Amino acid sequence: MRKRWVFVALVAFLALPVLAFAGDVTLELLIHQNAPLVDYIDAFNKKFEAKYPGIKVNVSVVKADELAMSTQTRLTANDVDIIDMFGFAQGIQPYMKGADKPNWQALIEAGLLMDLTGQSFLKNFDAPTIKDAGSFNGKVYEVNTGRYAFTGVFYNKDLFAKYKVKVPTTWKDFVAACETFKKAGVPAIACGGKDGWPVLVAGYGIILSMYPDQAALVKGLWQGAIKWNDAKSLQMWQRMQVLARDLIEPGASGVAFDAAPGRFASGATAMLCAGSWDAPAIATANPKCNFGYFPLPGSDKAADNKYIAGKYDVGWVVNAKTENKDAALKWLALFSDPANYQAYVTAVGVIPTQPTAKLDTTLGREIAPYLANFRLGYELLWVQPKGAGQWAQPNAAFFKPYNQFDDAKKLADQAQADLDAGLKAVK
Amino acid sequence: MKQGYSYRFGSRGARSAPYLLLAPGLLLYLVIALGPSVATAAYSFTDASGILGSPIKWIGLDNYKEFLLMGANVRDNLQVTENTFLFCILVTVVQTVFGLAAAILLDMRMRLSNFFRTVYFMPTILGFTIVGLVWSLFLYPMGGPMQRLLGLLGLQSEFLGGASMRVFYWIVWIQIWANMGVTMIIFMGGLQTVPAELREAARIDGAGSWQVFRHVTFPLLTPSLNTNILLEIIGSLQAWQLFLVVKGPTNGINVLSIWVYALAFGRQSNNPTGIAMRQGYGAAASMVLFVIVLVVGMITQRVLARREGRILG
Numbered sequence: 001m002r003k004r005w006v007f008v009a010l011v012a013f014l015a016l017p018v019l020a021f022a023g024d025v026t027l028e029l030l031i032h033q034n035a036p037l038v039d040y041i042d043a044f045n046k047k048f049e050a051k052y053p054g055i056k057v058n059v060s061v062v063k064a065d066e067l068a069m070s071t072q073t074r075l076t077a078n079d080v081d082i083i084d085m086f087g088f089a090q091g092i093q094p095y096m097k098g099a100d101k102p103n104w105q106a107l108i109e110a111g112l113l114m115d116l117t118g119q120s121f122l123k124n125f126d127a128p129t130i131k132d133a134g135s136f137n138g139k140v141y142e143v144n145t146g147r148y149a150f151t152g153v154f155y156n157k158d159l160f161a162k163y164k165v166k167v168p169t170t171w172k173d174f175v176a177a178c179e180t181f182k183k184a185g186v187p188a189i190a191c192g193g194k195d196g197w198p199v200l201v202a203g204y205g206i207i208l209s210m211y212p213d214q215a216a217l218v219k220g221l222w223q224g225a226i227k228w229n230d231a232k233s234l235q236m237w238q239r240m241q242v243l244a245r246d247l248i249e250p251g252a253s254g255v256a257f258d259a260a261p262g263r264f265a266s267g268a269t270a271m272l273c274a275g276s277w278d279a280p281a282i283a284t285a286n287p288k289c290n291f292g293y294f295p296l297p298g299s300d301k302a303a304d305n306k307y308i309a310g311k312y313d314v315g316w317v318v319n320a321k322t323e324n325k326d327a328a329l330k331w332l333a334l335f336s337d338p339a340n341y342q343a344y345v346t347a348v349g350v351i352p353t354q355p356t357a358k359l360d361t362t363l364g365r366e367i368a369p370y371l372a373n374f375r376l377g378y379e380l381l382w383v384q385p386k387g388a389g390q391w392a393q394p395n396a397a398f399f400k401p402y403n404q405f406d407d408a409k410k411l412a413d414q415a416q417a418d419l420d421a422g423l424k425a426v427k
Numbered sequence: 428m429k430q431g432y433s434y435r436f437g438s439r440g441a442r443s444a445p446y447l448l449l450a451p452g453l454l455l456y457l458v459i460a461l462g463p464s465v466a467t468a469a470y471s472f473t474d475a476s477g478i479l480g481s482p483i484k485w486i487g488l489d490n491y492k493e494f495l496l497m498g499a500n501v502r503d504n505l506q507v508t509e510n511t512f513l514f515c516i517l518v519t520v521v522q523t524v525f526g527l528a529a530a531i532l533l534d535m536r537m538r539l540s541n542f543f544r545t546v547y548f549m550p551t552i553l554g555f556t557i558v559g560l561v562w563s564l565f566l567y568p569m570g571g572p573m574q575r576l577l578g579l580l581g582l583q584s585e586f587l588g589g590a591s592m593r594v595f596y597w598i599v600w601i602q603i604w605a606n607m608g609v610t611m612i613i614f615m616g617g618l619q620t621v622p623a624e625l626r627e628a629a630r631i632d633g634a635g636s637w638q639v640f641r642h643v644t645f646p647l648l649t650p651s652l653n654t655n656i657l658l659e660i661i662g663s664l665q666a667w668q669l670f671l672v673v674k675g676p677t678n679g680i681n682v683l684s685i686w687v688y689a690l691a692f693g694r695q696s697n698n699p700t701g702i703a704m705r706q707g708y709g710a711a712a713s714m715v716l717f718v719i720v721l722v723v724g725m726i727t728q729r730v731l732a733r734r735e736g737r738i739l740g
Contacts, residue, residue: 065675068692068704069692069704072477072478072692072704075478075479076477076478076479100705103478103704106476106478106481106704107478109481110476110478110479110480110481111480112478112479112480194587194674195675196674196675250583250585251568251569251574251583251585253568253585254566254567254568254569254571254585254586254587255568255569263569385498386493386497386498387493387497387498387499387500388498388499389498389499389500389502389503390499390503392499401585403591404591404592417499418499421498421499422498422499424498425497425498
């Protein structure tokens with residue numbers, strides 16, 4: 001008798017959690033590591049759960065360069081509902097022979113992303129964003145939540161004032177400004193060199209100044225009209241070398257990308273080469289940091305340096321096989337509500353993709369004059385031919401101390417040779 | 428049936444009993460080890476993306492041709508293979524020497540031997556993620572402990588963010604540091620099997636410490652040495668965790684195993700910013716690695732077995 005009651009008690013104990021959560025829906029959300037984004041989503045989810053008591057939201061956070069792999073494995077396992085996916089990019093153009101289709105296209109063609117066409121919350125977003133960053137073959141698969149600029153430089157206004165340095169508008173002025181700070185014992189530029197890609201991104205400003213029409217650059221490279229070792233490109237490489245070797249602070253190759261904003265915010269360096277996504281992190285690290293943002297002037301002519309390039313960043317896609325479709329759409333609808341979206345923009349610091357929202361922050365005010373000249377960055381358009389070597393990229397991180405090259409001409413020739421190897425292989 | 432013994436299952440059952448008892452283990456091996464390996468080999472001849480629902484087409488040797496023969500891939504993948512062999516040689520030689528030295532010292536049963544044995548073995552149980560993070564912090568160039576030490580001498584280093592080969596050699600060192608404990612334990616086990624009286628006899632005959640080690644101890648350590656060398660070669664050829672934790676797969680110098688991971692789970696044809704899932708291509712790269720490990724492992728085993736036979740008879 002006693003054993004029977006113990007057995008009943010054990011079963012009840014095990015069954016209680018199941019019974020307690022029976023009827024509750026758990027929405028699985030996958031996002032990439034971006035401190036302000038993570039903080040905002042946590043706060044937003046509490047609001048969502050309060051509005052919809054039967055729905056819990058569970059968030060998984062991964063590093064940005066692991067997001068694609070995590071997306072694929074979670075979709076395969078069918079244990080995710082809403083996924084943060086960067087805006088659709090690197091679409092295959094007709095002249096790109098033999099190129100791999102981008103991941104997002106493969107996911108759509110495999111039927112893994114939900115068709116969101118016709119959802120009412122899409123009307124809150126501007127039409128070009130829906131078309132450029134989230135559509136494929138006339139259907140909408142992603143709600144893109146914002147753009148970031150990545151060809152600019154954060155600068156410490158107080159340090160600039162202290163050392164009487166003006167915001168540079170030409171390459172010569174930029175180098176001179178950096179040298180002024182170095183002579184005063186202030187490292188010029190912070191950058192998260194350990195991860196490699198922040199130095200790559202830092203060089204994008206130089207590419208943009210040299211080739212403002214980034215789509216034409218991509219086409220020219222594929223079709224041979226532009227070479228990585230012609231005179232203009234060589235100047236680009238030389239300036240990238242100066243940036244990597246002389247202007248970014250020594251030791252930056254050991255600084256992780258998420259530690260660099262803190263270094264800048266603390267006043268350790270005068271500038272920070274990073275995307276505008278780091279603005280909230282700077283403000284959080286040091287609310288008193290008086291910072292601004294200017295386009296990295298890669299050209300000797302100020303008129304060439306008025307552009308700013310970037311990308312469509314966080315967008316929401318929904319697992320087509322989700323069992324929580326209703327809950328997922330409710331989440332997206334609440335997120336897309338103009339009031340909530342405005343709070344998101346302010347917290348995360350994106351350039352809004354809803355026409356009614358404003359980036360009313362320090363960064364927003366700094367970047368506003370350049371938004372009319374916003375371009376999609378090179379990396380959003382470039383698709384590498386198969387068989388192209390590892391150096392077929394305009395990457396400032398190829399130079400010492402980040403990699404092995406210390407001769408711009410050699411690297412330029414190598415880059416073109418590597419590209420030619422791929423173009424020849426896919427002919 | 429032997430007189431005096433009774434078989435629970437009867438004589439027919441007795442013959443099939445061993446196979447039945449082996450079946451669960453064999454099934455586990457087929458499902459967890461052999462099955463995925465055969466599937467990987469099959470995938471290497473397809474354009475599989477790994478994306479559920481994507482069609483898979485048989486493309487024959489195209490993946491192998493792309494990996495081994497296409498454009499600049501030949502150079503890049505050969506370089507990665509060279510890096511892999513260099514990593515293997517450095518790790519094997521240095522780890523074996525250090526592990527043996529540690530085992531000999533600890534076998535002397537000095538004070539605190541147990542403490543030091545634990546300390547030397549601890550990195551093994553930490554796991555590569557923690558080991559990689561610990562060393563990343565220790566070698567942080569903006570004021571980490573090692574940088575502060577160098578700073579006292581007026582020096583500075585980029586450490587793990589520096590020129591590619593410098594990172595490579597640091598990862599070699601961290602790999603050795605993380606695994607030396609296992610090498611040491613295996614050698615310590617081997618030292619226990621060396622009869623003390625043989626060493627005593629050699630000393631009585633006038634042999635010095637080095638001569639005792641060289642002519643008595645070391646030859647009798649051959650089985651342990653062979654085990655360690657084989658484990659280190661196979662392990663280092665397949666090592667990828669530290670490369671992932673310390674530097675990531677798209678950054679700087681690579682070895683084959685982390686290259687396989689990058690190709691299968693993200694790299695768009697050598698484009699660090701492009702993302703494309705190409706698990707068929709990654710499977711082909713992993714088969715290349717498998718063949719290398721198999722060939723090197725078999726040659727090593729044969730050479731070591733012959734040496735053991737020659738020394739121990």
